Amino acid sequence: MGLLDLFRAAWNIETVDTPWDRSRVPIFQFISSHLQENGSGLRDGGESLPDELPPDDTQVRWAAGALDGVGIYHGGWAGGSEKADQLLEALISTLKRIDTTRLDHLYSLLKEEGAISIVDPVLEKAREAAKAKKLDTTRLWRLAHWLAKNAPDREPVKFAMAILGMFIGPDHRETLMVLGRHDEFTLYAAVAVGNTFDDPETSLWDLAKGVQGWGRIHSVERLAKIATRPEIKHWLLIEGHHNAVMPEYLASPCATGGGMLQALMENTPPDAVLVGSAEILDALVAGEGGPFEGLETLPDGPEIVRLYLDHVDSRGEAVAHYITTHTLKQWAEHEQTGEEQGHPEKGTWPSDARTGIAPHCQKILVNPAWKERIQAALDAEDKVLFAEADRAAGLMGMDVWPIHMDRLRQDKGDGWWSVTRTKDAGRMAQLVALAEERLPLEQMATGPDVKMWGGPLNQEFNALDFILQALDQFPGLGWPLINTGLQSPVIRTRNMAIKALEGWEQANWPDEVRALLEQALAAEPNEDTRKLIERLFQNVPEH
Numbered sequence: 256m257g258l259l260d261l262f263r264a265a266w267n268i269e270t271v272d273t274p275w276d277r278s279r280v281p282i283f284q285f286i287s288s289h290l291q292e293n294g295s296g297l298r299d300g301g302e303s304l305p306d307e308l309p310p311d312d313t314q315v316r317w318a319a320g321a322l323d324g325v326g327i328y329h330g331g332w333a334g335g336s337e338k339a340d341q342l343l344e345a346l347i348s349t350l351k352r353i354d355t356t357r358l359d360h361l362y363s364l365l366k367e368e369g370a371i372s373i374v375d376p377v378l379e380k381a382r383e384a385a386k387a388k389k390l391d392t393t394r395l396w397r398l399a400h401w402l403a404k405n406a407p408d409r410e411p412v413k414f415a416m417a418i419l420g421m422f423i424g425p426d427h428r429e430t431l432m433v434l435g436r437h438d439e440f441t442l443y444a445a446v447a448v449g450n451t452f453d454d455p456e457t458s459l460w461d462l463a464k465g466v467q468g469w470g471r472i473h474s475v476e477r478l479a480k481i482a483t484r485p486e487i488k489h490w491l492l493i494e495g496h497h498n499a500v501m502p503e504y505l506a507s508p509c510a511t512g513g514g515m516l517q518a519l520m521e522n523t524p525p526d527a528v529l530v531g532s533a534e535i536l537d538a539l540v541a542g543e544g545g546p547f548e549g550l551e552t553l554p555d556g557p558e559i560v561r562l563y564l565d566h567v568d569s570r571g572e573a574v575a576h577y578i579t580t581h582t583l584k585q586w587a588e589h590e591q592t593g594e595e596q597g598h599p600e601k602g603t604w605p606s607d608a609r610t611g612i613a614p615h616c617q618k619i620l621v622n623p624a625w626k627e628r629i630q631a632a633l634d635a636e637d638k639v640l641f642a643e644a645d646r647a648a649g650l651m652g653m654d655v656w657p658i659h660m661d662r663l664r665q666d667k668g669d670g671w672w673s674v675t676r677t678k679d680a681g682r683m684a685q686l687v688a689l690a691e692e693r694l695p696l697e698q699m700a701t702g703p704d705v706k707m708w709g710g711p712l713n714q715e716f717n718a719l720d721f722i723l724q725a726l727d728q729f730p731g732l733g734w735p736l737i738n739t740g741l742q743s744p745v746i747r748t749r750n751m752a753i754k755a756l757e758g759w760e761q762a763n764w765p766d767e768v769r770a771l772l773e774q775a776l777a778a779e780p781n782e783d784t785r786k787l788i789e790r791l792f793q794n795v796p797e798h
Contacts (some may be wrong), residue, residue, distance in 0.1 A: 259751040266394055272355045272492050274362035279407035280305040282431065295465050297437065304439065306408045316708065319438035321373040321469055321500075338368060340378035346377075347384060350394045362411055365402075366463050370413035370443070378417060381734060396422050402643055403430050413443050420447030428452065435462045441470025449477050460487050463495065471498040475505050479512025488513045493531035496538065504537035507548035516555045519562035529571060533579040540586045550586065564615045574632045574647045577625050581650045584616035634659055638668065645673065656682060663689060671718040675725040680732065681726065687733040690722055696739045703778050704744035716745050723751035727758025734765050741771060746781050753787045 261697025283303060289301030299747045300320055311402075345361040384390040395418060416434060419427045420443070428448070435444025441462055448458040456478065462472040475495045482488050491513030509515075515535065518528050535570040536550065536559075541548035550556055560583060587609045629651060632644035641662075643733035649657045656677055662668035674686050694715050709716030722742050726733045756764070772792045779785045 258653040260732055266350075266353050268353055268358075268398060271353050271358055272357045273405070274355075275407050281405045281407055282409060282412050283404045283434060288439075290433070290436055294461070300363050301437070304409060318471075318500075319468055320416050322369075323439075323442055323469070338373055339380055339755065342368065342373065342377050343380045343384065345379065346395075347390055350391050350398065350641070362406075362408075363698075365414050366408050368410065370410050370417065374414060374417045377414075378421065381402070381418070382421065392422075395429075400430065403427070403434065409439060413440065416440060416443035416447055420450050425452075429460070432458065432461065432573070433521075435470065435474075436465045438468040438470035441466050442473040445470075445474045445477050456481055456484060456487060460490070464490075468499045469499070472500060472504045476508050477753070479505075479508035482512045489528070492518055492535070493527045496535050502534065502538040503542035503545065505549040505552060506535045506542060510535050510539065510553055510559070516559050516562075518788055519559060519566065523570075524566065526573070529563075529566055530573050530575050532559075532575070533567075533571075533575040536560070536563060537575075537579045539581050540582050543586075551604055557604055560612060563617075564612070564619065568615070568619050570625075571619070572628060574629055577620070577629065577647045578650065580616045580619045581647075584613050584620065587612035587616065626653070629653065636667065641776045645670075651698055660685065660689070663693075669714065669718075671783065672721040674739055675721050677725075678728065679762060683729050683732060686722065686725075687736065688716065690733075691735055694719060694736075694739075697734060700739045700742035701744050702742055702782055703749060703775065703784075705746060705780050706744045707746060709745050709748075711741065716743070716748055719743075720748055720751055723755045726755040730759040730763035738771065739777055749775075749779075750787060751780075753784070753791055757787075757791055 285300065285305050286297070291298055296327045304319075310608070325738075342361075342364050345364050346359070349361045351355045369705045381390060381395070385392050385395070399418035402411050403419060406412050406415065412434065416431060419431060431444045431447050435448075445459060445462055448462070449455045452455040452458050452693055458483075459474050460477040462684065463471055463478055466474065475498075478487070479491060479495070482491060485560075492515060493507045495513065496502050496509040510532075515532055519532060520525050524532075526619045539550040539553060543551060550560075564580070564583070569578060571580075579654060593698070616724075629644055629647045630653075632640060634646060635641045635644060638720075645659075656674060659668065659670040660682075662670060663674065671690075674682075675688075676681055695712065697710060699709075699715060699719065715774040719736060719740060722733065722736055726737060737755050740748045743749050743752070753780065756768070772788060776785065776788045776792060779788060
């Protein structure tokens with residue numbers, strides 16, 4: 256063995272002290288220990304990663320993968336070349352000689368810089384360095400795989416996953432697939448397996464089925480571009496668009512990648528495909544004019560809509576079809592074209608393509624059987640099915656307020672917002688009485704703070720917020736709830752309580768309002784809320 260071979264053999268990352276306390280749990284190990292055996296989702300506690308900061312109700316909280324997702328779809332993240340050069344320099348230095356100082360420096364850079372904002376330029380520069388023989392690719396793989404398996408901090412793990420995406424081979428497939436089961440890392444797993452695996456279609460499908468949030472969006476978007484297997488295209492149409500963020504993100508990819516046109520050209524497409532098509536079309540209309548691909552941009556859109564309505568007209572009984580048919584009717588009746596909406600490059604439909612859609616929809620909607628179907632669906636115990644039926648009932652003009660109240664009384668639902676949609680004082684009085692009975696008002700009136708969330712009582716604060724938003728229309732009703740809101744630690748709840756009180760005539764104000772506002776003004780820590788109180792305080796008469 257020559258001197259150069261001895262030098263290379265001395266590069267062993269396993270012998271160097273880690274840049275983190277060894278008592279910390281590696282993210283890979285944490286996710287592995289929380290995997291559901293059925294291949295989908297994580298067990299309880301799996302969403303909160305070990306590097307999660309302590310709960311802070313004064314700060315905005317991001318769902319897993321949301322910060323990266325918003326950056327990609329809405330923020331236009333772009334990494335600076337200076338930071339990329341700095342990171343590449345540290346990477347090359349560590350690959351030349353591994354020691355604690357160099358590894359610590361590299362890891363610190365990886366931690367402080369969000370992977371999404373800089374990973375692309377770093378990878379590009381790394382590939383160039385590898386071609387120029389300035390970077391040892393064997394060591395690079397070993398370093399990346401070691402970080403992916405052992406690092407306890409998310410950003411270094413993301414960088415490591417991105418680097419593994421430079422290498423073709425099965426050695427790191429399991430690592431990527433395990434990490435990808437958490438929405439925070441699915442994007443990086445999806446990109447890596449899509450670039451380097453022999454069967455990316457199967458791997459992306461496995462990833463997509465295992466997540467529901469931003470990870471579903473990232474994996475399905477890539478899967479839809481390469482899907483060829485009939486079972487995967489079928490899955491894209493009936494389930495792929497479902498996600499916990501917004502279906503609009505995946506409506507267009509699933510319609511095209513799932514082959515909706517071909518599926519609807521069948522004489523009798525399966526009911527599940529027809530319902531999936533309804534949900535996708537509804538989301539396409541909702542996505543018009545936003546950052547999503549809407550119905551106007553859907554290839555073969557006019558033919559797809561025609562085929563869909565033909566099938567619904569002949570045998571569509573699911574409540575989803577009533578909703579989508581109603582949506583398509585409103586959309587078709589809207590006279591604005593893609594050009595008039597400011598998207599001249601997006602419109603793909605001929606100018607007369609909407610002709611005939613609205614009358615066809617109307618023919619379907621007047622079927623008297625819909626009311627009975629919707630009424631039956633309102634008995635559903637499942638929250639998702641009930642929400643769908645509730646939306647359809649609203650479109651039909653049915654009175655569902657009593658149903659929502661009954662569900663609240665029986666603890667079957669969380670429809671506090673739904674029951675505030677009334678102008679009937681008697682109904683609002685019932686709601687207020689239920690809220691005063693059910694909500695832990697004393698626990699919620701702990702005094703003003705700068706919290707943005709209600710902590711363990713967040714659902715209760717949400718319910719109170721919904722009611723406070725409506726109380727300005729009912730002078731004199733619900734003072735105990737407004738009183739609680741004024742003393743809430745959550746900023747938005749105090750603001751809503753103030754605005755509710757502002758909507759009342761002073762004759763409806765309780766005698767203790769002035770004293771309470773004086774206390775609130777003295778204790779209020781938020782400047783904007785202080786201004787609201789001061790404005791309200793000026794209108795309180797002296798006693």
